[in-house]
Amino acid sequence: MGKDKFLNEKPEKLTYSGVFKKIDNWARARSLWVVAYGTGCGAIELRPTFTSRFDAERFGMRMVGTPRQADVIVVSGYLTVKTLKRVIRVYEQMQSPKYVVALGACPINGGMYYDSYNAINRLDLYLPVDIWVTGCMPRPEAILAGFKRLQELIDDGKADGWKKYIEALDWYRGNQRKIIKNWRMPNYNW
Amino acid sequence: MVNPILIIAITLASAFFIGILQVYSKLWAKVFFFLVLIFDFVAAGANFYGFLSGKITSPILVKIGGFPPPIGINLFVGKAEAAMGFLIFTITLLGAYHLARRGIPEPQGKAMVLFLLLSLGAAGITFTGDFFNLFVFIEITSIAAYGLVASAKTEKSLEAAFKYMVIGSISSTFILLGVVFLYKATGSLNMLDIAKKVKTFPLTPVFSLISLVFFAGLLIELEVFPINGWALDVYQGADPVVVAVLTGAAVKAFYLIFIKAGGYLALPSFFQLSLIFGGGTYLVSQFLAWRQRDVRRLLGYSSVAQLGLLILSAGFFLNNSLPSSSRHFIALAIVLFVFNHSFAKSSLFLLVDNVETREMEGWKGILKRNPLFKFIFSTSVFSITGVPPFPGFWAKLLLIFAIPKEYAWVVGLILLGAVAEIVYYFRFYRIASDGEGEKVKKNLASPLAASLILITGGGVAWSMFSGYMGIMFNSLIIVFLMVAAAIYIFGFSKPLQWTASLVLLGYGIYRFLPSMKANLHGFFLALVFFGGAILLFATYPTSKRLSWSFYPAYLVVIFSLVGIALSTSWLNLFVYWELMSWSSFLLVNMGKKAKRAAWIYAIFSSAGAYSMLAGIYLLPKLSISKIGVTGVLIPVLLITGFLVKMATSPLHIWARDAYGESPDEFTPLLSGIMSKIGVFGSALVFLYVIANISSGPALRYGLAWLGVLTAFFMTLLAVFQEDLKKLLAYSSVGQVGYILLGLAIATPLGWNAALYHTVDHFIFKGLLFVAAAGIIYRVGTSYLPHMGGLIRRMPLTFLAVLIAIISLAGIPPMAGFAGKWLLYSALIEKQWVFITVVAFLASTLAFLYCFKILHTVFLGQLQDENKNAREVPFPIAAAETILLVATVAIGAFPRLLLDPINKVLNKIPGMKNSGLFYEKTLGAVSKLGHWNALFLMVFTVGSFIFALIFFALTSARVREVKQLDVGYAGEVPRQVEDLHFGYDLYAHFRRTVKWLIYPLVSKIWKGIYEWTGTFAEVLRRFYTGNINTYAAYVILISILILHFFAGGK
Amino acid sequence: MGVKIFYAFIALIGGIAYGLLLGGISRKITARMQNRRGPTVFQNFIDVWKLFRKKTAISHGVMFYLAPIFRLLGGAGTFLLVPIVVGNFYLSNFSFGGDLIVIMYFMVMGCLGMALGAAESGHPHAPIGVTRGLAQMAGQELPFIISVVVLMIVDKTTSVEGIVMAQQGGILHWHIFTYPFAAIAAFISLLGMMTSYPFEIVMAPQEIAIGPPTEFSSTFLSYMFSGRSVFAVAKYVLFMDLFLGGATNLLWAFLKTFLIFLWPLFITDVFPRFKLEQSVSFFWTWPTLIGLIDLLRIYIVR
Amino acid sequence: MFFFASSIALILIGLYAVLVKRNIMKMVIGLSIMDTGVNILIISLGFIRGKTAPIINAKDLLVRTSSKVVDPVPQALVLTAIVIGVAVTAAALSIVMLMYSKKKSLEIEEYKELKW
């Protein structure tokens, strides 16, 4: 008692157990819980996606308020260094399997903020992105299409960004640390 | 035998001789002065001893100049006079010694002469058998007193002396007139002769008038209200040593002559006169002192009040219509009162002399650094306020029980005054013991002697008391009490004290084992003993910081509780009750911030005890058995005393702070056992008194409401407490409310519930308070928001507290549920619908604070300053474990507790069929429902383990995370404070129930206190300080006396 | 006894399934009322399975670890103590374990266990939610207590079987008809027990991130989900036994519990959220006053 | 009767002084007057018109003594009382003197330090 356990320990690799693989993937695809975290302007498009008009709930998706229970994080728009830190933290607090959806042009290549002193240019250097949805901003229909595609990938067992993140953690960390100079982040457990 | 004339003559002669000797050698004058005083002391003592031992059988009659009694001056010394003489010289000697150590004021000779004259005059007043001679001695005393009062030569003392002199002159004028008129009417000055003549000739109004003139003069000297302004000014202005001697010796001599003259002159209105003036003075003065800030004047008010009580007693003593036995008791009471007051008040005034400041604020914390001073001060204050075992207590008891029932209102008056007395004396005590004061001058020999005399007197009085009142005290308990007090001497080593206490308690258990029979007494006896032993065991680890007197007081509490549980008479119970109350007062007062709490506790517990005493006084017989009474007054008075200890609702306001601020080691006992003895008392009242009166059901219904409202409101208040111990205090009080409810139901099920809950509440609340003591010891605070996250540091304590809380909340598999179940079954059986609803709601509200305790102490974020806290020390952990096991065991097998309770109830008529029987599958079955404790326990634990194993096998890979790692909006928390939600947990709920938790009751009590104080303040303006006014009062009152009391037959 | 345990286990599985199904139905109905398609009625099963099969989970300590078990135990225990079909050996479960008072207190255990686990997580939202829940419980319990006391006193029994037995002999003997005001009070109180709109301040996902279980994830959450579902079913069954005359066979039980299930649902979907002060005040005024009518009635008639 | 009346008048005058006068010196004088009044009263109580002093040695008193003499006791008493009165007055005056030396005032209003 007393000491902080499992500190700075590298996460273990996780493998699918064979027996329920199909059922698991099927269930995961049909129960995507999205953490309600808007990083940029795209967050405003995310809300209507869940309302009556577009009704994302029919695909089994819903918003949750806490990263612990979420499966999907949607990076909705440009990311500044300051926000990136929070996104990384939220991502690492989510429980595996977990998926990243990048919304809009900015996470892909910086978008209109390509020359900003503070907005990152490419998200996939820092987090494993499973689905990119382009547009500035993508409309809810596009978002839904993106989620549908994500579901297909999960069903096929191809949405494995979370595994890759664990495997190549040092690489991702290196990239993250390159821009986050003052690394005051705690280390997490996966 | 020493001839009294020698005492007077030698003193008189040497008084003037000293004046001469002084010129030549100050030292020798001093020596001579003391030699004379010692001679007087020894001579008076020899006379007194002669009377006591029976060597002198008849009163000593001294003829002076060879004239036989009716003609010449003579001295008459009976038993009373001898005793008074001894008292006078003892006090004088003490005062003189004190004065000498302090330094006799210059010019020395004068002071010594006056001192001798004063004592001589007082002795003369006592001894003389002649009215005119009396007048002479009065004048000698007065002049000496004027001189002594003025001898300090400060502005205040001179003013006091002048006022004293003016009023004294008027008074002596009255006395002189009275004497002369007496002579005119009877043709004699000899007291005995006049008494003889008075008996034979018809009491004419004129004669009454004549004797009233005399009595008016005496009453002025006896400082009755409202003609005592001068006296208070003297108390305030004069040298305290002089005052000590005045109030201890001179005034007592006046009192003696008051009684004697009352007897001799057989004034028909004497009774009314003393009742009105004595009672009035007593009551009014006690209240006038309420807000007094000047210590000396405060003591003055107290003295005046005590004199009033004495005058009152004198009236009863001389009332021929009373049976001789009660007059005998009153005489004893008077002796004890005089003794008590003389020594206690002198000792207090001598203490006052050691402190520079007059203002009470200047006494702040004075007791802390001066242990001897503290001892003397406490003894004197306790003695004056009538705390057992000091003589004042026995005197009060004797007096009250000797007053016949038709004067019950006088008893009420006495008790009311006694409560007021406790209010202001203990306010004084509180201020004196609060904080750290300065060291004071050490001139404590005389007061120490006085207080030792007091203690001895108390012991003697106790031993006499049992003989006089026909009450048998269990001598074993007294022996234990004395040994317990004696543990004080091991105070240098706390472990030794602890061991000795445990051994003594263990031996007590062994000796009292045969008394633990299957009846109500035995039941509570067992609770007291075993509970006390567990709680005492847990005090060890923190014992180092305790004061010397902690363990003695603790044990005295326990053995007083034993005494209460074993009492067969109400009076006996009352004595132990008071002993318990006051020793627990001492314990509460040991808390650092507990002074105010202890004061309120003292007020409430003494007021409750006096209410109980009034009830006992009204009872037709004193033995604890079935009593036929009518009316609700007696049971209400009786039960009020017990309800105070249970802190039932309108009487609860002492509880929060007394529980919260008392030493952590003592609080478990206060909550776990002492409140239960209130339950015991209430049970006795329900059983023997309320059961037999015609309005019993209504009273029970009212008490049930009281109980359930207590439970409800205290629970509500507990929800909003931010202090661990205060929260538990409110919780405790609320739970005891349930017990009262159970008792009030008065069906077998209800009593089952009440007794079950009594034991169970001890178990879990004892556990909680013991755990709280451990936590506070480790964490260093009892403020809830400063704790949190301690589960990782003290897992065992957490487990214990968790189980206790589950039990407290009444969640099934633990022991607490049985109590709830029994109670609700009883309520529904009784069909008290509204009470049932409130009771249910209260227990729902309890969940709120249950969670609060667990969360704010153990869960949430661990504070940085508690990072290094460790598990509670071993003895506390052991006690926790014992109680924990008990909770679980009783939870699984409630019959462990229910069977003994059934045995107890079977002894009680009307409770025979407890209404519970046991079946294999359904468990305990009542008329209404059933509940299978063992099944529930097995089911809960079994399925819990099953689910746990299943969970552990199937769950995902579980990792433990760091303390600050919470999903907090992606933010990195910088500090614990940002994350810990520990303050004002129920702010939202408080806004909802704001109107329910309005502190109405405490506002009412506070209002009573404040308004009484204000009233007294206004009334005190009556003493304007202007001597003209005082004189006018004197004349006016004298005229009124002459007008209204002169009606003879 | 062994047989009994076996059947109780079956009943428990059935109860959990039924509870999850009802949850799905409620989501579907809500969706339809909001003019959208909504998830399938089996969505809750999918969610529970997904959570159950998550790869990782975190724990904040012992109580946190035990919390889902407490929650499940509280729900399942309550469910098993309430007889589904009175008199039926197989479907009366463990109702010999205790009467209504036992059940009422047993119901608290799950909540308390979960509250402790939540509190240990060290997340400030968890105790906020818990305190709100407890305060609201103090509110909603009052009308419920009133109606329960009415029933226990008029039927002169505290056992659930006894209360069910007292309602036999026709639909008009049901307490919902004989003591309508008490029943209304209790049914309003049921809204609070379900902690859904308008009494959803406890969870308040938008404000305090679903309150108490905010730190729970994966398998922990799936257990709590199941516990919550079966707890809801237990409450429906209890209300059925208390007010709708119990059930004579399983079909009736399903029908009646479904009817009871619909009542909070319809309220939930059309009302916004109360503040805590408002909800407690509401419970302590209107349902309480309504319940008091029947309480006064039996007080006078008795 | 005259003695009675005058003694009572003296007492009342003394009382008046004590009750009304603002000057402590005058109060002391009042006390003294009152004392004198009382003394006269005592004497007058013992006095019977036409009777003589109880000196037993005088020849005409040897028979039926009691009917011829005034009561001697009041006279004895009054002697003592006078002495005492003087002593009291002396004490009072010394106190007044000390008081005056402290505050340089004889006004009673100055001496109200001790009150309520």
Add this chain to the structure above:
Amino acid sequence: MNIIERLKERFEVLIAEKKRKDLLIIETTKKGLIPMLFYLKEYEGYRTLTLISCVDWIEDKKFQMSYILWNFRMKANIIVKFMLDRENPDFETVYKLWPQAEAYEREIHEMFGVNFEGNPTQNEELILEDWDNIPPMRRDFDTLKYSMEKFGEREPKSRINIRKEISEQYDEWRRK
């Protein structure tokens, strides 16, 4: 006597221009600014500080600081500005006049490097966490170059290319 005259009487006013009916622009010196603000706040009723802004006149080697005040009663704005030496940008805080100035000053400190003496929180990060270069709003700061250096090439590529590149980098990392 209108406000401009009153101000001129009391303070050093370099430029006073009445832009609109409700907008007045005053330019003063570094020394005269705070007394003027105080006067405007206490005596003229401009009780609200709406904004503090800064403009980088790199050619003049000056920062132009503007304080925009708002008078509720007259519904009028006033802009008080002055030139601050760019090489030596030290100034005092107006935090004691308007507590809200704390945040504005903090931002200007972060973006332009103006030092406001007496501001208790100006050294805390507001927007730029872990900033490692000259203040970004200065005109001599090359933001594109910085972005490219720090956040990598922008290069709009097809998704396939990105994935390919990532996997190349990833493989390279694996090989190491």
